[in-house]
Amino acid sequence: MPRLNDEVKALLQEYADLISITGGDAFRARAYEKAARAVGGHPEDVAGLDVKGLQGIPGVGKSTAEKIGEYLRTGRIEALEEQRAKIPSGVREVMGIPTVGPKKAMALYRGLGVGSVDELAEAARAGRLGEVAGFGERSAERILQGIELRRQAGGRIGIDVATALAEDVVAALSAVPGCIRCAYAGSLRRMRETAGDIDVLATAEDSAPLMAAFTALPYVAEVVVAGATKTSVRTAEGVQVDLRVVPPEDWGAALVYFTGSKAHNIRLRRMAVEAGLKLSEYGLFRAGPGGEKLVSASEEEVYAALGLPWIAPPLREDTGEIEAGLRDELPRLVTERDLRGDLHTHTDLTDGLAPLEEMLAAAAARGYAYYAVTDHAPDLVMQRMTDEKMLAQRALVRELDGRYRRMRVLHGTELNIGPDGGVDWPAGFLAGFDVCVASVHSHFGLDRDAQTRRLVRACENPHVHVIGHPTTRLIGRRAPIDVDLDEVFRACARTGTAMEINGAPRRLDLRDEHVRRARSLGVRFAIDSDAHSARELANPRYGVGTAQRGGLTPEDVINTWTWQRLKRFLTKNPPH
DNA sequence: GCCGTTTTCGGCCCGACTGTTTTCAGTCG
Numbered sequence: 180m181p182r183l184n185d186e187v188k189a190l191l192q193e194y195a196d197l198i199s200i201t202g203g204d205a206f207r208a209r210a211y212e213k214a215a216r217a218v219g220g221h222p223e224d225v226a227g228l229d230v231k232g233l234q235g236i237p238g239v240g241k242s243t244a245e246k247i248g249e250y251l252r253t254g255r256i257e258a259l260e261e262q263r264a265k266i267p268s269g270v271r272e273v274m275g276i277p278t279v280g281p282k283k284a285m286a287l288y289r290g291l292g293v294g295s296v297d298e299l300a301e302a303a304r305a306g307r308l309g310e311v312a313g314f315g316e317r318s319a320e321r322i323l324q325g326i327e328l329r330r331q332a333g334g335r336i337g338i339d340v341a342t343a344l345a346e347d348v349v350a351a352l353s354a355v356p357g358c359i360r361c362a363y364a365g366s367l368r369r370m371r372e373t374a375g376d377i378d379v380l381a382t383a384e385d386s387a388p389l390m391a392a393f394t395a396l397p398y399v400a401e402v403v404v405a406g407a408t409k410t411s412v413r414t415a416e417g418v419q420v421d422l423r424v425v426p427p428e429d430w431g432a433a434l435v436y437f438t439g440s441k442a443h444n445i446r447l448r449r450m451a452v453e454a455g456l457k458l459s460e461y462g463l464f465r466a467g468p469g470g471e472k473l474v475s476a477s478e479e480e481v482y483a484a485l486g487l488p489w490i491a492p493p494l495r496e497d498t499g500e501i502e503a504g505l506r507d508e509l510p511r512l513v514t515e516r517d518l519r520g521d522l523h524t525h526t527d528l529t530d531g532l533a534p535l536e537e538m539l540a541a542a543a544a545r546g547y548a549y550y551a552v553t554d555h556a557p558d559l560v561m562q563r564m565t566d567e568k569m570l571a572q573r574a575l576v577r578e579l580d581g582r583y584r585r586m587r588v589l590h591g592t593e594l595n596i597g598p599d600g601g602v603d604w605p606a607g608f609l610a611g612f613d614v615c616v617a618s619v620h621s622h623f624g625l626d627r628d629a630q631t632r633r634l635v636r637a638c639e640n641p642h643v644h645v646i647g648h649p650t651t652r653l654i655g656r657r658a659p660i661d662v663d664l665d666e667v668f669r670a671c672a673r674t675g676t677a678m679e680i681n682g683a684p685r686r687l688d689l690r691d692e693h694v695r696r697a698r699s700l701g702v703r704f705a706i707d708s709d710a711h712s713a714r715e716l717a718n719p720r721y722g723v724g725t726a727q728r729g730g731l732t733p734e735d736v737i738n739t740w741t742w743q744r745l746k747r748f749l750t751k752n753p754p755h
Numbered sequence: 756g757c758c759g760t761t762t763t764c765g766g767c768c769c770g771a772c773t774g775t776t777t778t779c780a781g782t783c784g
Contacts (some may be wrong), residue, residue, distance in 0.1 A: 206767060210756035240757045278773085280782050313781080317774055530768085530784095561768040561784065620784060621771080 182343075183226045187247055188219035190259060194246075196271050197262035199281035213238040218247070220532040220712030222541075226251060237532075269295030277325040277656060278318065286311050300326050332655030335373035336418055338721050339684035342367065345377050348396065348420060355392045357383045359427050364437035370493045370724025372654060372687045376419040378437050386424035393422045429461055431477035436460035442497035443490075450485050450501075458485075493727035498695075512727045513706070515720050517739040520549035520586075523593065523616050523647055523679065523707035524716070528572055529555040529562040532712040535575060541713035543583040549742050551589040551614045552576060556603035558595040559620055566608065573611065587742055589613035593647055598622040598629070600636025602643065609642035614749055616679065616707075618647030623660050630662040638670040644749050645705045646671065648681040648688040656685070664693055665700065672701035675751050677737050680729075682722030683709045694729025703748070704736050 195211035198204070217238040218225060225233065225247060233244035246256050266288070273296055274284040287293040290311035291302050303323050308314040345363040353361045358381055362368075365378035383389055390410045394402050403411040403419065411421045425433040436444060437460065451458040457466050462475030463484050474480040479489045487504040491512055494500040503509050525531030526538055533541075535552060542550040554572065555562040573590045580588040591614035594602040602609070602617055609615060617637045625633070637643050649667070650659035671678055678697055681688045686709070689697065694704065706726055708718035726736065733739040737748055 204756080207756050209767075213757080238757070242756060278782070282781055313775065315775060321773090559784070560770050563768060624772090 183224055183251075184218050184221055187225055187250060188215045190250065190256060191215035191218065191243065191246075193271065194256070194259045194262060196274060196281065197259070197266065200270060200274065200285050201262065201265060202285065210238070210240075211243065214240075214243045217532060220714060222713050267294040269298070272296050273299050276322060276329065278321045279325070283313070286313065296326060296329070328658060329655055332373065333375070334417075335375050335655075336416075337654065337684045338367070338370070338372055338374065338687070338724070340416075341374035341377055341418075342721075344414070344418060344420070345379065348377070348379050348393070348422075351396060352379065352381055352389055352392060352422070355388050357385055357388050359383055360430055362434070364434055365439065368438050368492045369440065369495055370721075370728055372690065372721075372725065376421060379420060379422045380430075380433055380437055381422065381424050382427040382430050383424055384427070389424050390422070425460075427476075429475045431479070431481050432458070432462040432475040433460045435478055435481050438492050438495060440496050443495035443500070446497050446501050447485060450487075454485065456484075491727060493724060494730065496728070510730050510732050513723060513731045513733045513736050513739060514727075515723045517733040517736070518547075518706060518719055518723070519740065519742075520547045520551070520738045520745075521708050521710070521716065521719065522551045522589075522591070522614055522645060522705050522738055523553050523681070524551065524710045525554055525593075526552060526572075528568060529559075529564060530711060535572070536579065537713055538710070538716070539579060539583065539586075539588060541716050543586045545716060547586050549587040549589055549738075549745065551591040553591040553593045553614065553616050556592050556594045558597065558603045566604075570611075591615055593618055594643065595620050596633055596637045598625060598633060600633035600640075602637065602640060606642060609640075612642070614644050615642050616645045616647040617643040619649075619651050619660065623651060623657070625660070627661045627663060630660050631666050634662060634667045635670040638667065638674045638676040641751050643676060644751060645677045645679050645707075647679045647707075648683075648686050648709070649678055650688050650690075650693070652688055652690075653685050654687065659688075664696070668697040668700040668702050671697070671703075675703075675748065677703045677705045677748075680704050680706045680722045680725050681709050682707060682718035682720070682725075683715070684718065684721050687721060687725050689725070689729075691725050691728035694726060694731060698729060698731060698735055704731060705738050706736055707738070 191211050192215040195208045195215060198208040217236050221236050230244045230248045233239055233247050234241060246258060250256050270284050270288050273279055273287060273293060274281055287299065291307060293299045293302055302308055303319045308319040345367055349361050349363055352358055361381040363377060363379050367374045367377060381389055386407050393410055394412060398414045399412045400415040401413040403413055409421065409423050411419060413419050423437065448458045451463060455466050457464045457470060462472045463481055464470040464472050474484050482489050488507065488509060490500050490504055521542065524538060526535045527533060555564055557564040576588050576590040591612050594615055594617040596602060596617050596619050637646060652659035678689055680694060706719050706722040708716050710716045710718060737745055
């Protein structure tokens with residue numbers, strides 16, 4: 180299920196981590212990290228490459244290529260196994276807690292025998308961390324905060340991982356003879372930002388072949404439940420996948436039921452009861468014993484029988500969609516097909532993996548009408564940006580613009596919003612960009628007032644068009660900054676600055692509820708990929724999911740607009 | 756370990772922040 184490149188990426192990353200933990204050469208560790216990233220972002224499948232071809236991937240040399248080759252041949256990497264034998268795997272998990280890196284993880288293991296996150300939490304609560312040199316009260320506190328953040332994520336998996344797995348299961352089962360329909364449901368269909376497990380629904384006259392095919396999938400590690408209507412498995416990565424097979428005539432009711440949400444379903448059932456009906460996963464029935472089945476075959480029929488239009492899954496949270504449906508005022512939700520361009524992307528001039536030409540070719544293949552290159556600005560020092568490099572890139576962009584018949588290439592940048600709300604360059608230099616995204620990359624700990632002021636000031640900058648990943652949260656890893664979002668939204672609406680819905684699966688920032696709120700205050704949005712490789716240009720599908728959950732229409736999203744209209748927005752004259 | 760209009764060795768994204776130190780190591784972006 181995971182692309183082989185992702186598997187290899189994970190192994191190389193693990194190898195790099197183990198080198199760091201065991202105190203190996205930091206540059207060697209970095210080399211493997213770099214290779215891991217490069218393999219993950221490489222457009223070509225590594226399975227089709229020999230050692231020579233693997234070395235064609237930038238950052239992959241002889242040694243790494245041989246290790247990958249070994250893995251493709253034998254399914255294991257000896258050197259990695261040797262490293263694994265040295266240290267419990269839990270130490271690497273401990274390293275995953277914010278503020279804990281390889282050195283601290285090792286110190287905790289050596290000093291206290293901490294070999295798992297649970298043991299770390301226990302030691303921190305018991306006040307034992309102080310026994311290890313370099314740890315004090317504050318660090319124990321921050322470690323516990325980090326663990327809590329992870330606990331809140333609750334072992335849920337990212338939407339990208341879940342989607343890939345779900346699509347693979349659906350494709351495999353759809354190919355089984357006798358399978359009439361198959362789709363995934365649950366929170367994933369509602370486009371929630373993470374998934375706890377994966378629900379797959381299928382119809383067939385005979386469920387046995389489907390169940391057999393399901394449990395035989397190569398990545399199934401354990402069969403949790405095996406029955407005629409429901410089978411649950413766990414993958415090697417620990418993800419639970421449930422398959423339910425229903426008769427073809429019950430597809431619609433089952434799909435409604437298993438898509439949820441629970442709150443939405445409860446509302447539907449209550450409406451059914453009020454109408455003298457009964458709704459279950461088996462259909463909509465007349466109430467009472469032996470009540471006749473009215474409809475069940477399609478979602479549309481079920482909703483219609485309750486007096487509702489079909490409701491898009493991302494809206495099914497009982498947050499007003501039922502009422503809107505009854506009034507026939509459901510929004511025409513924005514879709515991925517509505518997107519005419521991407522306004523936040525990177526190249527290898529900063530921390531992207533692919534050169535400009537490769538990103539442009541991939542963008543053009545997506546059918547975009549416009550595409551902005553927005554590499555990092557100099558205040559993010561590690562990216563080593565200079566005026567000269569940026570201007571040289573601009574010259575190249577101007578040259579390449581026009582190479583693609585239907586796609587306009589825009590030159591932009593991702594600015595850094597400083598603690599006081601200032602950005603990297605003075606107005607004169609900024610004026611040379613077609614589009615400027617401005618984002619917070621530092622000073623995450625400012626207090627609410629300061630954080631709000633800095634973002635408002637960034638909005639007020641006439642050269643800032645989009646606020647990138649506005650809350651800077653990383654799902655399950657970093658809490659959002661403390662900021663008065665309403666104040667910032669008002670500033671956006673007032674100044675004609677768009678809020679980004681960053682489609683990177685670990686960000687999804689703004690999130691659904693903020694989107695809803697911002698829209699009500701008159702804010703416009705940009706759904707961007709923040710791509711650091713050609714593959715990540717597909718990220719907007721997740722951002723679109725968030726936008727749909729927030730009830731956005733194409734009108735709300737500036738990168739669904741024609742270039743003519745977007746161009747006017749980018750001149751940022753306050754509307755009068 | 757990778758890489759070279761610095762080319763087969765000697766570099767490797769650099770600076771800020773944090774908490775612990777009493778001069779700095781570790782982590783992060």
